[in-house]
Amino acid sequence: MMKAMRLEEDFGLENIRYRDLPDPEPGPGEVVIAIEAVAINPRDRLMMLGGYGRMGGRPPLIPLCDGAGRIAAVGPGVDGVREGDFVFPHYSRTWPRGLPDPSAHGGAHGGPLDGTMRALMPVPATAVVQAPVHLTAAEAAALPCAGVTAWSAVVEQARIKTGQRVLIQGTGAISLFALQFAKLQGAEVVLISSSDEKLERARALGADHLINYRDVPDWHKPVREMTAGLGVDHVVDVGGAATLENSIGAVRTSGSISLIGVLGGSRPPFDLGRVVTRNIRLQGVTVGGRDMAERMAAAVAFHRMRPALEEKRFAFRDLAGALDALPEGRHFGKVVCEDF
Structure with missing residues (x-):
């Protein structure tokens, strides 16, 4: 039995x-x-x-x-x-x-x-x-759910390239996979968290810029400052209603946002006009096919990457x-x- x-x-x-x-x-x-x-x-x-x-x-x-x-x-x-x-x-x-x-x-x-x-x-x-x-x-x-979801968002859909800038929210499994995959692609990564201890651990995984969003509630402002006013190329958003307005403020014109989670609610109270006028692509992401899982596993094996547990x-x-x-x-x- x-x-x-x-x-x-x-x-x-x-x-x-x-x-x-x-x-x-x-x-x-x-x-x-x-x-x-x-x-x-x-x-x-x-x-x-x-x-x-x-x-x-x-x-x-x-x-x-x-x-x-x-x-x-x-x-x-x-x-x-x-x-x-x-x-x-x-x-x-x-x-x-x-x-x-x-x-x-x-x-x-x-x-x-x-x-x-x-x-x-x-x-x-x-x-x-x-x-x-x-x-x-x-x-x-x-790997099967969180890993493939992050891979789909960063590699397969956003197609992040060397030299691009990515902002990632939090230190849960999907967020840390997204950080690791973005670094494999050669991106510069901004990561936000409410914990200084977790931010330092994320630095050890390759995060280039760290922001404590409890200390800096308008975290999109320093993000724009560090990008000479342009904004990042891509945002991995796991907060939903609580974070999407800041994500829109942090992303560049014609940039993209992967909406993966709605931990902060599913009904954002903001004007969608900026999404339209700044040509922002808002992409919902949910896992991916077995072929994506195989490509992700091959990349993890080649780079000998270890998931954060x-x-x-x-x-x-x-x-x-x-x-x-x-x-x-x-x-x-x-x-x-x-x-x-």
Whole structure:
């Protein structure tokens, strides 16, 4: 019997239960991954609270879309992977390439389909990505959702180039991936946070300019000053309503903003006129196809990049505690669970 955490009866973190479930067998075209570590996203908490409505499926549901491990079994008709390979499941088994279409989220792990929070995970071989071998399982588990989202925003959609300037908000997993990918592309990075300690840790990851937004609420002003009044080429915005007006003030004419999160609300009270008159491209970003995950993993492997992980680790059985740690905002990088 395999160990698993499962949402049962109804939505709510109090309904996540530890269970022993039958070991899965791989069907045709499937593999079974022995999950060694999982990672937490804000999406996962919202999903467990029922915030995705019909898109999130219904209990019973095994949570989480992020995880990594080794292939334990291979079903008939599988090519390209074999037992023992170090892999992670892609975010969605119905999203093979490119940007989302209506079917992409229907195959998402951790809602509506069962996710990674189990010892053994059956998944189509076409939804498996080879993990960079220099990473630990915990580091590889950080890649499927947050890593691909940041890669999509910075590399695939904004197409950041050497010498360009990028502003990134915060020190959560997506923000730090965006910082690392922007530096791989040769960009100059401004990073804002409410914590001087976190800012210094971000400096060690390559951030060139640091701003504490609690000390400088109008942080777009020093950004324009350090860019000779022009503004940055691109902004990675995770705050939504609370930060979008400043992001528009910080970006250059004909620049772009990747809107990835709405941690500060989803209804911004500002005039859209500046977006139009300054020809700003506001791009919503949500994960990406398996082909993006493969390109991201190849870049991480080539540069031997290591994802930033929160130092505090949670046991699998403390999944509810790990999910509840996200809104506190104390973490730096990805929150990870290891060990049943």
